[in-house]
Amino acid sequence: MLVMGEVHTGLLQNSGEISESTCRQVLGLMAGETVRVSRRPIVHALSPERLTGVDCALPTASRSRVRGVGTVVSRCAVTGGRVAQGSSYARVVRSEADRRLPWSHYLARPGVVEVLGKVKAADLAEGFTGDTVPGRPDGACLDLGAVSGRFLDLVQQSPLLDRRAPFKIPRTNLRWVAETGEPSIRFTLHAEQERTLRLTHPGPFTPAVVDLCEDLATHDWLLTSLLVIVERARIGGTPGAQAVARLAPAIDHLMHLWMPAARVEEWMTPFWESLERRPGFTRQWRSLVDRVRDQVAMNTLALLSATAEAGRRSP
Amino acid sequence: MTPVHATFGEVAAERRIASVPLSHVSVELGHLYMEDYEAGPDRLREQFRRVAPWLATVRSLWQERVPGGRARVSTCFLVDDYFSRFSTPAELVPMVLEAAAEHDLTIDYLARESACAQSGGVELARLVEDRLVDDPPPETDGSRPPVKETGWLCNGSRSPRTAPLQAMGKARPWEPPAQNAKRGHSIFVDVELWDEKGPRRTWSCPFLAAVWQLLRLGLLRSDGRVPLPPVALDGGWPRDWDELPAVVRLNPQAAPFSAYTTLSVLSPRFLPVELAVRTILSQFAVDDEVLRQVATRSEGEGIRLEEELVDRISYVFV
Incomplete structure (x- = not known):
């Protein structure tokens, strides 16, 4: 019917970036399962996948009560030894039975949540990615955000991290829904750190869709964070040297991480490309990076001329 | 210039899952504990006498089911060297083989129970524990981590605590536990997976028996490899159990150790243990890729396997 997921992205709670071998240890969430690491064009480490059992109401725009039973797939990732993610998703399908079945039935379909009773895909999609935070006033409703948040916490609380992050920056949450159909993509910024993504792709769902959502979440977080840092620097409102000092974390920790669509399968790259046209993630990123570099260059020039001035004055 | 299509691969970024040769059925001819050993060889002979007709039955059932009648049936025998150490392989194994031969039974594979906990640097029990996915009671929405009693696993919701939390509080009346997938009434099962005394963890008998079933079903992988392949x-x-490989191939012509399905012929005194085993296995998540491998293979030879893992396991209690 559809796939729903949520990705939480944040700055890894460590003073510097962590090495590939540390990544492997931090993400080793399961005995006997290896952490997958790719090194080109950026180091990206992905934990093994774990399942969480759920039996609860699903979010619907109509607020009608829809019960889902099954498992949610979760995993963690670290990009560039610096950006941490907790990501969860579930494929929602109609159940052939009208009652809850033994648990082994659901474990034979990992990552599938079966809906008991009638529901329209659009109602679920709208309920999950609509303007309001999914939830029901009268009881428990599938909380993928909490699951992803816990997986991100699992990484952040690793004893291998020193918990001395170079700057404070909020986490971002991306809720997404993917369906089969005519290709389209809609990315929406909501209040604060909330984002939603509606994706329609040709052919059946594959994990490549999840990779795309995680890649988008990483880059949206990078862009959001760089914006925050530039804003905090108060360029023009503070002395140049002070502004540059405030921009330094961006140069040290973020600016080399921009690698859009690096881990996205070829057939999914048109989705990234269409977002590049509107709103133009890379365009905004480049303009911000140029702004940071211009500030540094201006400040260097000012320092140089000040030094030269001082040299002329001294006998 | 025509466009060049580039492909790039990274071994460390891929997930490689080895496949395992599979029989149609793995039949456990017996499970030897110290008490059986102490009861002498007659107890063993009695066990094999009871098992023999069931092995013949399951063999003929599979011969009917498999095209050409070429059923792959392998037999195995498990010795407990985990909960108590007794005798030595040099003394015990020949005795077991002899008792089996008296009833025309061939034991293809012999395994040590302690290997289900740990062997050859692979902690199978930990591996299985990490893949347990708790059966969620209704209204489990993911907002909180699963309610766990460390070292225990159940098939529903436990009774709420009846003791008052504060000295002044009133004791709550007893409320029953509930099975999640109950049909009318609950059969609530709560299984102890392990206990710890100091640094040493002792896995429970049902837990190791669950690992044993998974090993026989060929559903476990450690770093993508098949753990504890049988060794001739x-x-x-040897004179020491530790020197014996985890799974020994006794019969060079034997069908593969692991199989699509398993059959265990047991005394009814093991019924509670096996209920616990099924409770554990109902909450074990087999790797997606491994599930697919087994499904593809079985469909390739025209066999439809039960979807659920617990339905691939059968018993004869005699």
């Missing part, structure tokens, strides 16, 4: 023994039987 060169030379004689």
Whole structure:
């Protein structure tokens, strides 16, 4: 019917970036399962996948009560030894039975949540990615955000991290829904750190869709964070040297991480490309990076001329 | 210039899952504990006498089911060297084989129970524990981590605590536990997976028996590899259990150790243990890729396997 997921992205709670071998240890969430690491064009480490059992109401725009039973797939990732993610998703399908079945039935379909009773895909999609935070006033409703948040916490609380992050920056949450159909993509910024993504792709769902959502979440977080840092620097409102000092974390920790669509399968790259046209993630990123570099260059020039001035004055 | 299509691969970024040769059915001919050993060889002979007709039955059932009648049936025998150490392989194994031969039974594979906990640097029990996915009671929405009693696993919701939390509080009346997938009434099962005394963890008998079933079903992988592949023994039987490989191939012509399905012929006194085993296995998540491998293979030879893992396991209690 559809796939729903949520990705939480944040700055890894460590003073510097962590090495590939540390990544492997931090993400080793399961005995006997290896952490997958790719090194080109950026180091990206992905934990093994774990399942969480759920039996609860699903979010619907109509607020009608829809019960889902099954498992949610979760995993963690670290990009560039610096950006941490907790990501969860579930494929929602109609159940052939009208009652809850033994648990082994659901474990034979990992990552599938079966809906008991009638529901329209659009109602679920709208309920999950609509303007309001999914939830029901009268009881428990599938909380993928909490699951992803816990997986991100699992990484952040690793004893291998020193918990001395170079700057404070909020986490971002991306809720997404993917369906089969005519290709389209809609990315929406909501209040604060909330984002939603509606994706329609040709052919059946594959994990490549999840990779795309995680890649988008990483880059949206990078862009959001760089914006925050530039804003905090108060360029023009503070002395140049002070502004540059405030921009330094961006140069040290973020600016080399921009690698859009690096881990996205070829057939999914048109989705990234269409977002590049509107709103133009890379365009905004480049303009911000140029702004940071211009500030540094201006400040260097000012320092140089000040030094030269001082040299002329001294006998 | 025509466009060049580039492909790039990274071994560390891929997930490689080895496949395992599979029989149609793995039949456990017996499970030897110290008490059985102490009861002498007659107890063993009695066990094999009871098992023999069931092995013949399951063999003929599979011969009917498989095109051409070429059923792959392998037999195995498990010795407990985990909860108590008794005798030595050199003394015990020949005795077991002899008792089996008296009833025309061939034991293809012999395994040590302690290997289900740990062997050859692979902690199978930990591996299985990490893949348990708790059966969620209704209204489990993911907002909180699953309610766990460390070292225990159940099939529903436990009774709320009846003791008052504060000295002044009133004791709550007893409320029953509930099975999640109950049909009318609950059969609530709560299984102890392990206990710890100091640094040493002792896995429970049902937990190791669950690992044993998974090993026989060929559903476990450690770093993508098949753990504890059977080894033929060169030379004689060692004097120490630790020197014995985890799974020994006794019969060079044997069908593969692991199988699509398993059958265990047991005394009814093991019924509670096996209920616990099924409770554990109902909450074990087999790797997606491994599930697919087994499904593809079985469909390739025209066999439809039960979807659920617990339905691939059968018993004869005699």
